[in-house]
Amino acid sequence: MSIKSDLRVIINSAMTVDGKISTISGDSKISSKEDLVRLHKLRSKVDAIMVGINTVIIDNPMLNVRINNIKKKSPSRIIIDSTGKIPLNSKILRSASQINTIIIVTKEADKDIIDKINSFGAKVLVIGTKSVNLPKLFNILYEMGYKKILVEGGGELNWSCITSGLVTDLILTISPKIIGGKKAITLVEGSGYSKISNGVNLQLVRVTKKKNNEIILYYKL
Protein backbone atom coordinates (compact mmCIF):
# COMPACT_ATOMS: atom_id res chain seq x y z
CA MET A 1 0.00 0.00 0.00
CA SER A 2 1.62 3.27 -1.08
CA ILE A 3 1.59 6.46 0.95
CA LYS A 4 1.02 9.50 -1.30
CA SER A 5 3.93 11.89 -1.73
CA ASP A 6 1.99 15.03 -0.75
CA LEU A 7 0.80 13.50 2.54
CA ARG A 8 2.33 15.36 5.49
CA VAL A 9 2.36 13.77 8.89
CA ILE A 10 3.77 16.12 11.52
CA ILE A 11 4.56 15.05 15.07
CA ASN A 12 4.52 17.96 17.52
CA SER A 13 5.55 17.30 21.07
CA ALA A 14 6.85 19.09 24.13
CA MET A 15 9.42 17.30 26.24
CA THR A 16 11.76 17.97 29.14
CA VAL A 17 15.53 17.86 28.74
CA ASP A 18 15.43 14.25 29.97
CA GLY A 19 13.09 13.26 27.14
CA LYS A 20 9.85 12.97 29.10
CA ILE A 21 6.51 14.12 27.69
CA SER A 22 4.70 13.69 30.99
CA THR A 23 5.51 13.15 34.67
CA ILE A 24 5.05 9.88 36.56
CA SER A 25 1.54 11.07 37.47
CA GLY A 26 0.62 12.00 33.88
CA ASP A 27 1.07 15.77 34.14
CA SER A 28 1.99 16.87 30.62
CA LYS A 29 1.72 20.65 30.88
CA ILE A 30 5.28 21.13 29.66
CA SER A 31 4.93 23.92 27.07
CA SER A 32 4.91 27.61 27.95
CA LYS A 33 1.89 29.77 27.01
CA GLU A 34 3.92 31.14 24.09
CA ASP A 35 4.61 27.64 22.82
CA LEU A 36 0.92 26.76 23.09
CA VAL A 37 0.11 29.73 20.86
CA ARG A 38 2.53 28.30 18.29
CA LEU A 39 0.88 24.90 18.62
CA HIS A 40 -2.61 26.31 18.15
CA LYS A 41 -1.46 28.22 15.05
CA LEU A 42 -0.07 24.95 13.72
CA ARG A 43 -3.36 23.19 14.52
CA SER A 44 -5.20 25.84 12.52
CA LYS A 45 -3.17 24.91 9.41
CA VAL A 46 -3.75 21.14 9.42
CA ASP A 47 -6.63 18.97 8.27
CA ALA A 48 -6.68 16.76 11.37
CA ILE A 49 -5.15 16.27 14.80
CA MET A 50 -4.46 12.68 15.88
CA VAL A 51 -3.80 11.30 19.37
CA GLY A 52 -3.62 7.89 21.04
CA ILE A 53 -6.34 6.77 23.44
CA ASN A 54 -4.13 6.97 26.54
CA THR A 55 -3.66 10.68 25.90
CA VAL A 56 -7.43 11.13 25.78
CA ILE A 57 -7.91 9.15 28.99
CA ILE A 58 -5.13 10.92 30.91
CA ASP A 59 -5.34 14.50 29.57
CA ASN A 60 -9.00 14.73 28.50
CA PRO A 61 -8.00 17.21 25.77
CA MET A 62 -10.34 19.24 23.57
CA LEU A 63 -7.92 19.28 20.61
CA ASN A 64 -9.40 22.41 19.07
CA VAL A 65 -7.98 25.76 17.98
CA ARG A 66 -8.18 28.31 20.76
CA ILE A 67 -6.66 31.55 19.51
CA ASN A 68 -8.97 34.54 19.38
CA ASN A 69 -7.76 36.12 16.18
CA ILE A 70 -7.72 32.90 14.18
CA LYS A 71 -10.99 32.44 12.36
CA LYS A 72 -10.36 28.98 10.88
CA LYS A 73 -12.55 26.25 12.30
CA SER A 74 -10.91 23.50 14.32
CA PRO A 75 -9.49 20.61 12.29
CA SER A 76 -10.98 17.13 12.58
CA ARG A 77 -9.92 15.05 15.56
CA ILE A 78 -8.79 11.46 15.09
CA ILE A 79 -8.44 9.14 18.08
CA ILE A 80 -6.57 5.83 17.86
CA ASP A 81 -8.52 3.53 20.16
CA SER A 82 -8.51 -0.24 19.34
CA THR A 83 -11.30 -1.32 21.64
CA GLY A 84 -13.37 1.86 21.80
CA LYS A 85 -12.55 2.65 25.42
CA ILE A 86 -12.85 6.42 24.94
CA PRO A 87 -14.63 7.74 28.05
CA LEU A 88 -18.22 8.68 27.32
CA ASN A 89 -17.77 11.85 29.39
CA SER A 90 -14.58 12.90 27.55
CA LYS A 91 -14.45 16.41 26.08
CA ILE A 92 -13.80 14.83 22.69
CA LEU A 93 -17.07 12.86 22.64
CA ARG A 94 -19.08 15.60 24.32
CA SER A 95 -18.07 18.04 21.57
CA ALA A 96 -18.27 15.54 18.69
CA SER A 97 -21.49 17.01 17.35
CA GLN A 98 -19.73 20.38 16.87
CA ILE A 99 -16.23 19.32 15.78
CA ASN A 100 -15.70 16.54 13.23
CA THR A 101 -14.41 13.55 15.21
CA ILE A 102 -13.29 10.13 14.01
CA ILE A 103 -12.57 7.28 16.41
CA ILE A 104 -10.41 4.57 14.85
CA VAL A 105 -11.07 1.15 16.34
CA THR A 106 -10.17 -2.41 15.38
CA LYS A 107 -12.18 -5.60 15.05
CA GLU A 108 -11.77 -5.93 18.84
CA ALA A 109 -14.34 -3.18 19.43
CA ASP A 110 -17.88 -4.35 20.27
CA LYS A 111 -20.74 -3.21 18.08
CA ASP A 112 -22.54 -1.77 21.13
CA ILE A 113 -19.57 0.46 21.89
CA ILE A 114 -19.40 1.61 18.26
CA ASP A 115 -23.12 2.47 18.35
CA LYS A 116 -22.64 4.39 21.58
CA ILE A 117 -19.74 6.42 20.11
CA ASN A 118 -21.81 7.10 16.97
CA SER A 119 -24.64 8.42 19.12
CA PHE A 120 -22.40 11.36 20.15
CA GLY A 121 -21.98 12.33 16.49
CA ALA A 122 -18.50 10.85 16.11
CA LYS A 123 -17.64 8.71 13.10
CA VAL A 124 -16.10 5.27 13.77
CA LEU A 125 -13.74 3.51 11.35
CA VAL A 126 -12.68 -0.11 11.90
CA ILE A 127 -9.09 -0.51 10.71
CA GLY A 128 -6.94 -3.40 11.90
CA THR A 129 -7.32 -6.53 13.96
CA LYS A 130 -5.53 -6.02 17.30
CA SER A 131 -3.99 -2.56 17.08
CA VAL A 132 -4.90 0.09 14.53
CA ASN A 133 -3.21 -0.50 11.16
CA LEU A 134 -1.63 2.92 10.67
CA PRO A 135 -0.41 2.63 7.03
CA LYS A 136 -3.91 1.53 6.01
CA LEU A 137 -5.45 4.31 8.10
CA PHE A 138 -3.27 7.04 6.56
CA ASN A 139 -4.14 5.82 3.06
CA ILE A 140 -7.85 5.93 3.88
CA LEU A 141 -7.52 9.37 5.46
CA TYR A 142 -5.67 10.59 2.37
CA GLU A 143 -8.49 9.35 0.14
CA MET A 144 -10.92 11.19 2.44
CA GLY A 145 -8.97 14.43 1.79
CA TYR A 146 -6.77 14.53 4.90
CA LYS A 147 -3.37 15.51 3.50
CA LYS A 148 -1.84 17.31 6.49
CA ILE A 149 -2.14 15.49 9.78
CA LEU A 150 -0.76 16.64 13.11
CA VAL A 151 0.09 13.80 15.50
CA GLU A 152 0.17 14.98 19.12
CA GLY A 153 1.29 11.76 20.81
CA GLY A 154 1.56 10.13 23.18
CA GLY A 155 4.72 8.05 23.17
CA GLU A 156 3.17 4.80 21.90
CA LEU A 157 1.45 6.46 18.95
CA ASN A 158 4.64 8.42 18.16
CA TRP A 159 6.61 5.15 18.03
CA SER A 160 4.09 3.47 15.72
CA CYS A 161 3.91 6.44 13.39
CA ILE A 162 7.69 6.92 13.23
CA THR A 163 8.51 3.24 12.77
CA SER A 164 5.85 2.89 10.09
CA GLY A 165 7.80 5.43 8.02
CA LEU A 166 4.77 7.70 7.88
CA VAL A 167 6.10 10.80 9.61
CA THR A 168 7.47 13.62 7.46
CA ASP A 169 8.15 16.26 10.14
CA LEU A 170 8.98 16.33 13.84
CA ILE A 171 8.60 19.55 15.82
CA LEU A 172 9.98 19.28 19.30
CA THR A 173 9.83 21.82 22.09
CA ILE A 174 12.49 21.19 24.71
CA SER A 175 11.59 22.70 28.04
CA PRO A 176 14.51 23.55 30.36
CA LYS A 177 13.38 21.08 33.02
CA ILE A 178 14.34 17.64 34.30
CA ILE A 179 11.54 15.56 35.83
CA GLY A 180 12.92 12.00 35.92
CA GLY A 181 10.91 8.86 36.58
CA LYS A 182 11.35 5.45 34.93
CA LYS A 183 7.63 5.28 34.36
CA ALA A 184 7.28 8.81 33.00
CA ILE A 185 6.33 8.59 29.30
CA THR A 186 9.08 9.57 26.87
CA LEU A 187 8.77 11.14 23.41
CA VAL A 188 8.81 7.71 21.80
CA GLU A 189 7.84 4.53 23.64
CA GLY A 190 7.21 1.18 21.86
CA SER A 191 9.59 -1.77 21.91
CA GLY A 192 12.63 0.21 20.75
CA TYR A 193 15.61 -0.75 18.59
CA SER A 194 18.49 -2.77 20.01
CA LYS A 195 21.13 -0.99 17.92
CA ILE A 196 21.81 2.71 17.45
CA SER A 197 22.50 1.97 13.78
CA ASN A 198 18.88 0.84 13.36
CA GLY A 199 17.55 4.14 14.71
CA VAL A 200 15.53 6.52 12.58
CA ASN A 201 17.70 9.31 11.16
CA LEU A 202 16.48 12.89 11.28
CA GLN A 203 17.52 16.00 9.43
CA LEU A 204 17.59 19.15 11.54
CA VAL A 205 16.21 22.03 9.45
CA ARG A 206 15.67 24.81 12.01
CA VAL A 207 16.27 25.66 15.65
CA THR A 208 14.54 28.45 17.57
CA LYS A 209 15.62 29.54 21.04
CA LYS A 210 13.00 31.41 23.06
CA LYS A 211 13.61 34.03 25.77
CA ASN A 212 12.27 31.58 28.36
CA ASN A 213 15.01 29.11 27.31
CA GLU A 214 12.67 26.77 25.47
CA ILE A 215 14.24 25.40 22.32
CA ILE A 216 12.14 24.38 19.33
CA LEU A 217 13.69 21.87 16.99
CA TYR A 218 12.29 21.33 13.49
CA TYR A 219 13.27 18.04 11.89
CA LYS A 220 12.49 16.33 8.58
CA LEU A 221 12.41 12.56 8.45
Ligand SMILES: NC(=O)c1ccc[n+]([C@@H]2O[C@H](COP(=O)([O-])OP(=O)(O)OC[C@H]3O[C@@H](n4cnc5c(N)ncnc54)[C@H](OP(=O)(O)O)[C@@H]3O)[C@@H](O)[C@H]2O)c1
Ligand atom coordinates in the same frame (compact mmCIF):
# COMPACT_ATOMS: atom_id res chain seq x y z
N1 LIG B 1 4.03 16.59 26.19
C1 LIG B 1 3.35 16.31 25.12
O1 LIG B 1 3.55 16.95 24.06
C2 LIG B 1 2.33 15.20 25.14
C3 LIG B 1 1.48 15.06 24.04
C4 LIG B 1 0.57 14.01 24.05
C5 LIG B 1 0.51 13.13 25.11
N2 LIG B 1 1.33 13.29 26.16
C6 LIG B 1 1.30 12.36 27.29
O2 LIG B 1 1.53 11.04 26.81
C7 LIG B 1 0.91 10.11 27.70
C8 LIG B 1 0.19 9.03 26.93
O3 LIG B 1 1.09 8.39 26.08
P1 LIG B 1 1.08 6.81 25.87
O4 LIG B 1 2.33 6.44 25.17
O5 LIG B 1 0.79 6.16 27.17
O6 LIG B 1 -0.20 6.54 24.99
P2 LIG B 1 -0.81 7.07 23.60
O7 LIG B 1 0.22 7.08 22.54
O8 LIG B 1 -1.57 8.31 23.87
O9 LIG B 1 -1.88 5.93 23.28
C9 LIG B 1 -1.40 4.63 22.98
C10 LIG B 1 -2.55 3.65 22.87
O10 LIG B 1 -3.22 3.79 21.60
C11 LIG B 1 -3.74 2.54 21.22
N3 LIG B 1 -3.29 2.14 19.89
C12 LIG B 1 -4.07 1.45 19.03
N4 LIG B 1 -3.40 1.20 17.91
C13 LIG B 1 -2.16 1.72 18.06
C14 LIG B 1 -1.02 1.76 17.24
N5 LIG B 1 -1.00 1.24 16.00
N6 LIG B 1 0.09 2.35 17.73
C15 LIG B 1 0.11 2.91 18.95
N7 LIG B 1 -0.95 2.91 19.78
C16 LIG B 1 -2.08 2.32 19.33
C17 LIG B 1 -3.24 1.52 22.23
O11 LIG B 1 -4.27 1.33 23.19
P3 LIG B 1 -5.46 0.31 22.87
O12 LIG B 1 -4.80 -0.97 22.47
O13 LIG B 1 -6.20 0.24 24.13
O14 LIG B 1 -6.25 0.91 21.76
C18 LIG B 1 -2.06 2.23 22.88
O15 LIG B 1 -1.79 1.78 24.18
C19 LIG B 1 -0.02 10.90 28.59
O16 LIG B 1 0.51 11.01 29.89
C20 LIG B 1 -0.04 12.28 27.96
O17 LIG B 1 -0.17 13.30 28.92
C21 LIG B 1 2.25 14.32 26.19
